[in-house]
Amino acid sequence: MAFRDDVRRIRAIVWKDLTTERRSKAGFNSVASLGVTILVLFGLALGPDGPALHDAAAGALWLAILFAGVLAFNRSYQVELDGGALEALLLYPGARWAIFAGKLIANLIFVTLMLVIVVAVGIVLFSVDVPASWPQIVLIMMLGVLGIVSLGTFYAAMSSRSRAREVLLPLLLYPMLIPVLLAAMSATKALLFGDVMNEAGAWMQMLVIFDVIFLVATFLAFEYVIEV
Amino acid sequence: MSPAATNQFGPPKPAPAWLGWLAFLFFTFAQVFSLMTSPADAMMGHLQKNMYVHVPAAWVTFGAFGVVLVASLYFLWKDDERADLLAASSAEVGSLFCGLTLVLGMLWGRPTWGVWWSWDARLTSTLVLFLIFVGYLSLRSFVEDPHRRGQWSAAVGILGAINVPIVWMSVQWWRTLHQIQSSPRGLAPEYLRGLMLNLAAFTLLTVWFIWRRYEAARYERAAEHAAQAAALGGYHG
Amino acid sequence: MASGMEGGGVGYVVASYVITWVVLGVMLVRTVGSVRRARAEYDQAAKGEFRT
Numbered sequence: 001m002a003f004r005d006d007v008r009r010i011r012a013i014v015w016k017d018l019t020t021e022r023r024s025k026a027g028f029n030s031v032a033s034l035g036v037t038i039l040v041l042f043g044l045a046l047g048p049d050g051p052a053l054h055d056a057a058a059g060a061l062w063l064a065i066l067f068a069g070v071l072a073f074n075r076s077y078q079v080e081l082d083g084g085a086l087e088a089l090l091l092y093p094g095a096r097w098a099i100f101a102g103k104l105i106a107n108l109i110f111v112t113l114m115l116v117i118v119v120a121v122g123i124v125l126f127s128v129d130v131p132a133s134w135p136q137i138v139l140i141m142m143l144g145v146l147g148i149v150s151l152g153t154f155y156a157a158m159s160s161r162s163r164a165r166e167v168l169l170p171l172l173l174y175p176m177l178i179p180v181l182l183a184a185m186s187a188t189k190a191l192l193f194g195d196v197m198n199e200a201g202a203w204m205q206m207l208v209i210f211d212v213i214f215l216v217a218t219f220l221a222f223e224y225v226i227e228v
Numbered sequence: 229m230s231p232a233a234t235n236q237f238g239p240p241k242p243a244p245a246w247l248g249w250l251a252f253l254f255f256t257f258a259q260v261f262s263l264m265t266s267p268a269d270a271m272m273g274h275l276q277k278n279m280y281v282h283v284p285a286a287w288v289t290f291g292a293f294g295v296v297l298v299a300s301l302y303f304l305w306k307d308d309e310r311a312d313l314l315a316a317s318s319a320e321v322g323s324l325f326c327g328l329t330l331v332l333g334m335l336w337g338r339p340t341w342g343v344w345w346s347w348d349a350r351l352t353s354t355l356v357l358f359l360i361f362v363g364y365l366s367l368r369s370f371v372e373d374p375h376r377r378g379q380w381s382a383a384v385g386i387l388g389a390i391n392v393p394i395v396w397m398s399v400q401w402w403r404t405l406h407q408i409q410s411s412p413r414g415l416a417p418e419y420l421r422g423l424m425l426n427l428a429a430f431t432l433l434t435v436w437f438i439w440r441r442y443e444a445a446r447y448e449r450a451a452e453h454a455a456q457a458a459a460l461g462g463y464h465g
Numbered sequence: 466m467a468s469g470m471e472g473g474g475v476g477y478v479v480a481s482y483v484i485t486w487v488v489l490g491v492m493l494v495r496t497v498g499s500v501r502r503a504r505a506e507y508d509q510a511a512k513g514e515f516r517t
Contacts, residue, residue: 162370164366164370172384174359175356176360178398202401206401217390221387224379227379239507274475274478277478440497441496443500444504447507448506450511455510458510
């Protein structure tokens, strides 16, 4: 019974976060544009053509997603903070984890949509030959995004309410995401080049393990960081 | 002394003076002893002596972070602010030793491999640990409320601790895949004694540093609390 | 591959030890100083309490 209430609460939060997002169209559009811009900057750093550009496509893609996506995380708490609604939200009886789940899902949707755009542009800018193994790449992307979003949503609960929010979120988050990024970049890169050494499978396993560990850890720890 | 205050906010038991003397004397002895008695290595020459500072520094770094982890867990469980102060003190001391470990690692790597940095699992994990320490301490500096500061730091510390072995494993795997062999470092027995001595000496020193830092933090907190109590009307019978 | 047998190797070892001892020395001074300061602060605050 209580669980059904939680599910309803989660749905409500997801809906609220996404519709507030949709109404402020600037939100998604600017973040997606930023992702593309970052790709362009990488292209400038590594190009104009040649092996460096081609080799770095996977890395550039993931970093663009990371840097742009981070903006989404602080903003996902912005709505409640501006209206002073966080206290009200916490007054409602019920598990804190439902709040986390709601924000997590909303951010997942947001970042995934952004990923689609950034990947499409990236394929063009970096002259990527889409390999036959692209479904595996899609899976890697989903696992990687899950890792990034779960930790990002968690740390943003703190950073969004502190004095130095712009620097604090990256400072806390990036070191934590090193295994995710390493695995996702390496696996993506390997698959783009035919995966001669069959490493993608191992990286994928590592991603799954990481995601499971940190999903559990962040859900358990969320109640300690969300209190007003 | 206000009886209304729980032990948490009272003054700390001071670290015994003899501990500090013992720690520094033992450290001096360990360093001098190992410098004098260890012969030049066949391959590394006198570079081998770096081991007597670099390895212990790394050892106490991870030890200090272990204290951060345990104290953070305890704080979330028992809500005892003393645990938070212990975690913070360990983080401060640990981050300094972490920086030292990195520098000493580079000073060993440069003459050995010709490069200041190599992306091996050990060095990279230590660097990531350093970044986590820095993040932890930065977070603390940005949060005013002691209780919130304790809770947030604890969460960051615990998650950070979980992450470090994962980073180590992923970098290790990354290098293995690209077939970069790490140089295996076996240890001849004549070096082992010096190493053990220095490990013990550094550990003792670190315990003393953390204890004293903790003491200072407790006094600061006790002072804040006493000032608050005085402001609220002084001695409550 | 550089070997530590050259004179340059010794320089790095010396640097390592000097840096270590300096860092520990500075840590010592600052730690002792911070405890003294904090204790003085506490004694001040506690006395203030008694004065009321």
